[in-house]
Amino acid sequence: MSKEKTAEKRNSGVPLLTAAMIWLAVFFTLYLNYNLSLPFLAVIVIAILTLEKKGVIESAYTACIKGRKIFLLAMLVGAILLPLALSARPYALHIGVLVCIYAILALGLNFQMGSADMVNFAPAAFFGIGAYTTGILTMNLGISPWFGVIIAAVVTCILGGLVGAPTLRTKGYYLSLVTMALQLIFSLVIVNIKAVGGPNGMAGLPGFAIGSFSLHQAHDFFGIRLPYQANYLYLALLLLAVLLFVAYRVNLSSKGLALNNIGQDEVVARCLGININKEKLFAFCIGGAFCGIAGAFYGHYMSFVGPDDYDFSKSLMIICMVILGGMDNPLGVTVGAFLLIGANEKLRDFADYQMLIYGLILMTALWLRPQGLIPKRVRNYELLFHKKVVLGPNKEKKEAVLPASEE
Amino acid sequence: MELLGNGSFLIEQLMNAIMLGCIYTLVAVGFSLFFGVLDVVVFCSGDIAVFGTFSLMGAYMIFETAGLTAMLPTPVWMMLLMGVAAILCAALGVFTYLSSIRPFEKSSSLMPLLSTIALGVVIRETIGLFFPLGRNPQRFPRLIPSGSFGGHALLSYRNVTIICVTFLVLLAVFFFLRKSKMGNAMQAMAQNKRLAAIAGINIRSVAITTFVLGGLLLSVAGFLIGAYYGTVRFDNGSLYGIKGFSAAVVGGLSNVYGAIIGGMLLAFIEVFVSILPGGAAYASAVAFIAVVIFMVAKPEGILGEKTVEKV
Amino acid sequence: MNRKRLSVCLAALLAVGTLFSGCGKEDDGGTPVGGADDRPVVKVGFMGPLTGGNASEGSAARNGFTMAFDQLNESGELPYYVEVVAMDDGSKPETATSAVQRLVTTDGIVAISGHWNSPAATATIPICKSNNIPLVIWGAIGESLTSAENYPIITRVCPTDRQENVTLAKYVLEDLGYKNIYIISDTTSYGQSNTQAFQEQMKKYDANLIGIDEVPDTQNDFRAILSKVKQAKPDAIFFGGVSMGGGLVKSQMVDAGMDDILLFGISGICSEDYIIAAGAENAEGTFSIKPGTDPTKTEVGQKFLADYEAKNYSVPVGAFTPYSYDAAQVIIQAMKDCEGEITAEKMIEKIAAVKANGLLGETQFDEIGQTTNPASYALVVQDGKWVPWEDSLYATGERTLPGRK
Structure with missing residues (x-):
């Protein structure tokens, strides 16, 4: 009996500690002085690498899934506290919002690139289409930004399907080139469309508002004055949490498995009775929708939509986030977005050397860790759904074949 | 308008x-050479070419300050100049292989693809930072005399040189691939790497030669870019x-001949x-729309071979 | 075991974090330029393209801006030490937004000067307004940036696209009498707003528009367009873009044998870079204007050029460097006018009412924050140099501009 109790205790302790560590790391990276947070980011990367190597992350992962109620509660508390703790630094809050937006983009791309190994070079185009869609709707038709986001998601979802349909015929590099060409076409054409402001873009998109509570103004909470970025950080964290949940559910569902299968070997997937075209289209649609949501949110946050923000280099950056974070691991790509946006903002101090250092970091990262910081995990359904995984007809002998992880 | x-x-x-088309073709041939032999897209090919342009300009500046351009007869220092640029580009090609291709073989x-994109950024920024006034536009020295054959503007020495150089370089590449032992080894590797290794071909040295050849080719492309635009x-x-990449894909990525058609078509x-x-x-x-349509309608490119997947 | 290990990690993280935050200073500044002495410090921000394709223009402007404050600090005219915090806007709205967010939250920032690209300025203006930090625009020429709503927080020392084109049109269409114009511009906001503004002027002077072509600003090859232009036989080509593109157009015009067509444009092409890009021998006879007064003719101007030279910066003076220098002069004068404590609120008021003597003459702002100093002078390329029109051999009649009858 005492053994059970300690097990229970451990189940609540590790998730709590993990959540605390995650939020502390986030807080310090954002809060720290700019010349110090780069070394701090490096410390985080090294810590992740060592912990991953020693299997600590794996066991923390398992423990968090086991005690997921406590873990999620702790994460929620952290999410509420973070903007409050950063309230004195609007710039740090701004970076926080950017991290969330890019994490959503990376999650969207992950469906195609991480799960199904289809490298889409046009996430920034979807990002832009989302922003432009809501921009046109809210500026010209005066609809609410909330509907703007929803419609942007629908539009980019449909466009994802339209882009996906012809690319079904292509594979590998050819698929990459088609999406690359689409990205370039988007950038070249959007500056020529006068209706959306051409190269000047559209300024003055309305901010989000809940009733009379405008997210674009500073508000007082319990005596702390929160700059308007804090409102957006709350919203962005909420959005990220929801979409992260969706991404995980998809990843664990039969769709996720099918996409993995397609990514590894299409012929085998076909033999297993997977409808390849349907699954690939699904990946494009849901990925497009994610990018569209991020774009619409971004447009309203910045109150500005212009062609310069959605170019090819932006797509490359999103791709790098997925690779650096860890392909096919929603958590990993979120970490990737966090690290790259963090590093990018901090590197701004190097002005002339910024891009050079960025390129060097990328090369070293690929060189040292091609599988990403937090590589994909074996799906542990037994742990997740408290269901015994049964393989084969003999139920008694072959239970729980998937690796049990702790100790 | 009277069209x-x-x-x-x-x-x-x-x-x-x-x-x-000549310029696109040379870059595209570089792409398909790398892809054909090693199955990799070397995305920094364009940057290697521009690096070639800059190394020519840098070498010219050094030659001029050292007084070599005045001392030596023009053909001699021109050859030296090209030689320097070619060696630097070939070295960069080998560096590309060692830093961005070889570590990811497995x-x-x-x-x-990604690591060459990153290397491209590094090359670009290195030029911008370390070439004197590197971020400003640079004037390429006039290496080809102005003037034209028969006084016809279209047949200027420069245009004729560019076409001839492209033609000769492509011819040389084809002869190398067809006739030389190393070229045959490259083709063998392009067809089947494992079999080539079994047949006693040294995969490493073939790969390095490919990148040396590609670097040389791109240095010529760099020279043409400089000479044509100035x-x-x-x-x-x-x-x-x-x-260049688009052109190579339109032509059929692994096919060097296709790259010519692709480059010309795009231009x-x-x-x-x-x-x-x-x-x-x-x-x-x-x-680019043409590229997309092409890809969708004929994904294997103009001259690429249709691969039938066998189970 | 795991819990222990995790606790150790947590403790380590906390320790490292506090260590880092403990030894860091409180300010969030970017790259501080220059050193400090024992005077109290105030900061001014600078934003411009320090990376990417426009990096040379932005870096030169930063140098001019910083130099003005270096001179101020050395002279000791102010009881403060002014520190310049320079940030990259990468010519992009998103990067600019991050930059301005950082600047407005930097302790001790009293004024910001920024931007060469109008979209970047469009994105940062609301942030400066909501934080009550004055923004003096040094290089973005989009007309809508200064307006009654943005005044007095947003002011601009350089002319708008319309102002420049009005002067240019008067020179070229009226004084020089060109009639048939072909317009080539890039697809950036700079190019397109130029095209629009010049077209309006052409209607006023009753000139003929032969054709318009807009080209992506990454494009190097203008030959196909130029062959088309040659066919249409205009007297002159208006180029609405910047140095690199302009230089390429001019050198390719020479290649195509279009010696009898004038190339002209507003100050975007009026720089050394243009002559380098075109090649000194090809650039001959290009016509352009520069707002302000000719720095080589005034004492301040000569001193500025000599000082810039002496600093050995890695980029030469650009077309907009005098403006960034003058933006600095406006801020410096406003600081002096503050007489005592310098705060952002006071600076807004003082900048709006400023009378600053700079490189381009006296700068004052009108009721929407636009400089009232639109004085421009014309230049022409002669023997590989931009020469003021009055001093050139073209004005005396020894040489004739291409295409002039």
Whole structure:
């Protein structure tokens, strides 16, 4: 009996500690002085690498899934506290919002690139289409930004399907080139469309508002004055949490498995009775929708939509986030977005050397860790759904074949 | 406008397209050489070419300050100049292989693509930072004398040189691939790596030779870019990279001959869309749309072989 | 075991974090330029393209801006030490937004000067307004940036696209009498707003528009367009873009044998870079204007050029460097006018009412924050140099501009 109790205790302790560590790391990276947070980011990367190597992350992962109620509660508390703790630094809050937006983009791309190994070079185009869609709707038709986001998601979802349909015929590099060409076409054409402001873009998109509570103004909470970025950080964290949940559910569902299968070997997937075209289209649609949501949110946050923000280099950056974070691991790509946006903002101090250092970091990262910081995990359904995984007809002998992880 | 009525107008545009096509072709041949032999997309090819342009300019500056241009006869220092640029580009090619291709031999094909993109950024920024006034536009020295054959503007020494150089370089590449032992080894490797290794081909040295050859080819492309436009900027490489890659894919990535057709096709589309009133803004866009249509309708490219998947 | 290990990690993280935050100073500044002495410090921000294709223009402007404050600090005219915090806007709205967010939250920032690209300025203006930090625009020429709503927080020392084109049109269409114009511009906001503004002027002077072509600003090849232009036989080509593109157009015009067509444009092409890009021998006879007064003719101007030279910066003076220098002069004068404590609120008021003597003459702002100093002078390329029109051999009639009858 005492053994059970300690097990229970451990189940609540590790998730709590993990959540605390995650939020502390986030807080310090954002809060720290700019010349110090780069070394701090490096410390985080090294810590992740060592912990991953020693299997600590794996066991923390398992423990968090086991005690997921406590873990999620702790994460929620952290999410509420973070903007409050950063309230004195609007710039740090701004970076926080950017991290969330890019994490959503990376999650969207992950469906195609991480799960199904289809490298889409046009996430920034979807990002832009989302922003432009809501921009046109809210500026010209005066609809609410909330509907703007929803419609942007629908539009980019449909466009994802339209882009996906012809690319079904292509594979590998050819698929990459088609999406690359689409990205370039988007950038070249959007500056020529006068209706959306051409190269000047559209300024003055309305901010989000809940009733009379405008997210674009500073508000007082319990005596702390929160700059308007804090409102957006709350919203962005909420959005990220929801979409992260969706991404995980998809990843664990039969769709996720099918996409993995397609990514590894299409012929085998076909033999297993997977409808390849349907699954690939699904990946494009849901990925497009994610990018569209991020774009619409971004447009309203910045109150500005212009062609310069959605170019090819932006797509490359999103791709790098997925690779650096860890392909096919929603958590990993979120970490990737966090690290790259963090590093990018901090590197701004190097002005002339910024891009050079960025390129060097990328090369070293690929060189040292091609599988990403937090590589994909074996799906542990037994742990997740408290269901015994049964393989084969003999139920008694072959239970729980998937690796049990702790100790 | 008298589009067809005036013969010289069309011929002039044809010439424009051919010249542009020459440059795209050389970069595209670089792409397909790398892809054909090693199955990798070396995305920094455009940057290697521009690096070639800059190393020519740098060498010229050094030669001039050292007084070599005045001391030696023109053909001699010209050859020396080309030699320096060619060696530097070949070295960069080998560096590309060692830093961005070889470490990823066993991982997904995506890795070399990304790491060469990153290397492209590094090359570009290094030029911008360490070349004197590297971020400003640079004037390429006039290496080809001005003037023309028979006083015809279209047959200027420069245009003729560019076409001849492209032709000769391509011819040399084909002879090398067809006739030399190393070229045959490359082709063997392109067809089946494992079998080539079993047949006693040293895969490493073939790979390095491929990159030396590619670097040489791209240094010529760099020379042509400098000579044709007269002005380069450190970030021009990404443009030629994307155009060259598109051309290579249209032609069928692994096929060196296809790259020529692809390069010319892309250039012709661009030039002839530019002729239309107000079309210039859409020239690149139309070229890329053509690439997309092509990819979807004929994914294996013009000369690529159709691969039938066998189970 | 795991819990122990995790606790150790947590403790380590906390320790490292506090260590880092403990030894860091409180300010969030970017790259501080220059050193400090024992005077109290105030900061001014600078934003411009320090990376990417426009990096040379932005870096030169930063140098001019910083130099003005270096001179101020050395002279000791102010009881403060002024520190310049320079940030990259990468010519992009998103990067600019991050930059301005950082600047407005930097302790001790009293004024910001920024931007060469109008979209970047469009994105940062609301942030400066909501934080009550004055923004003096040094290089973005989009007309809508200064307006009654943005005044007095947003002011601009350089002319708008319209102002420049009005002067240019008067020179070229009226004084020089060119009639048939072909317009080539890039598809950036700079190019397109130029095209629009010049077209309006052409209607006023009753000039003929032969054709318009807009080209992506990454494009190097203008030959196909130029062959088309040659066919249309205009007297002159208006180029609405910047140095690199302009230089390429001019050198390719020479290649195509279009010696009898004038190339002209507003100050975007009026720099050394243009002559380098075109090649000195090809650039001959290009016509352009520069707002302000000719720095080589005034004492301040000569001193500025000599000082810039002496600093050995890695980029030469650009077309907009005098403006960034003058933006600095406006801020310096406003600081002096503050007489005592310098705060952002006071600076807004003082900048709006400023009368600053700079490189381009006296700068004052009108009721929407636009400089009232639109004085421009014309230049022409002669023997590989931009020469003021009055002093050139073209004005005396020894040489004739291409295409002039």
